[in-house]
Amino acid sequence: MLGRLLLGAVAGAAGNLTLEIVTYGDMLLRGRAASGVPAKMVATMADDFGIETLASAATGNQADNRRSAAGALLGYALGVGLGGTYGLVRPILGRVSTPLAGVAVGLAAMTAADASYAVTGASDPKTWTITDWISDLVPHVIYGLVTVATYEAIARYEAPQ
Numbered sequence: 001m002l003g004r005l006l007l008g009a010v011a012g013a014a015g016n017l018t019l020e021i022v023t024y025g026d027m028l029l030r031g032r033a034a035s036g037v038p039a040k041m042v043a044t045m046a047d048d049f050g051i052e053t054l055a056s057a058a059t060g061n062q063a064d065n066r067r068s069a070a071g072a073l074l075g076y077a078l079g080v081g082l083g084g085t086y087g088l089v090r091p092i093l094g095r096v097s098t099p100l101a102g103v104a105v106g107l108a109a110m111t112a113a114d115a116s117y118a119v120t121g122a123s124d125p126k127t128w129t130i131t132d133w134i135s136d137l138v139p140h141v142i143y144g145l146v147t148v149a150t151y152e153a154i155a156r157y158e159a160p161q
Contacts, residue, residue, distance in 0.1 A: 012083015015147030038071025106144025
């Protein structure tokens with residue numbers, strides 16, 4: 001069980017790397033700025049939990065940089081953690097196609113991220129444009145596909161001979 005968890009976490013890290021590459025590629029192509037939503041979510045959570053160094057009451061570049069870094073780290077934790085979860089549940093899924101499982105994992109990651117933004121008030125997905133949704137959907141689905149494909153590829157080599 002620990003092996004499946006760790007393998008899933010490694011696969012999730014590969015998926016996360018790909019999500020970052022796709023996201024930064026989109027930023028490069030369209031000339032758009034990085035999203036401030038994760039940092040805003042961190043500020044809200046820090047306010048709720050009384051973490052002064054990250055709270056919205058903290059000001060200046062250093063506080064902004066900390067919130068931005070914390071937002072990115074939460075995204076990595078989600079991606080690696082969801083990969084680990086996939087590793088744990090994979091045996092009970094039976095025969096499922098890699099593309100189907102990948103899309104499901106990607107949609108789960110997107111749902112978790114977007115729900116956290118909505119719950120904290122960092123963003124309201126109901127107000128997003130179609131371009132916003134596509135910019136969110138594409139990297140998450142690619143994350144899921146890479147996570148599942150990586151897990152399945154490595155698991156084949158880990159199988160008993």
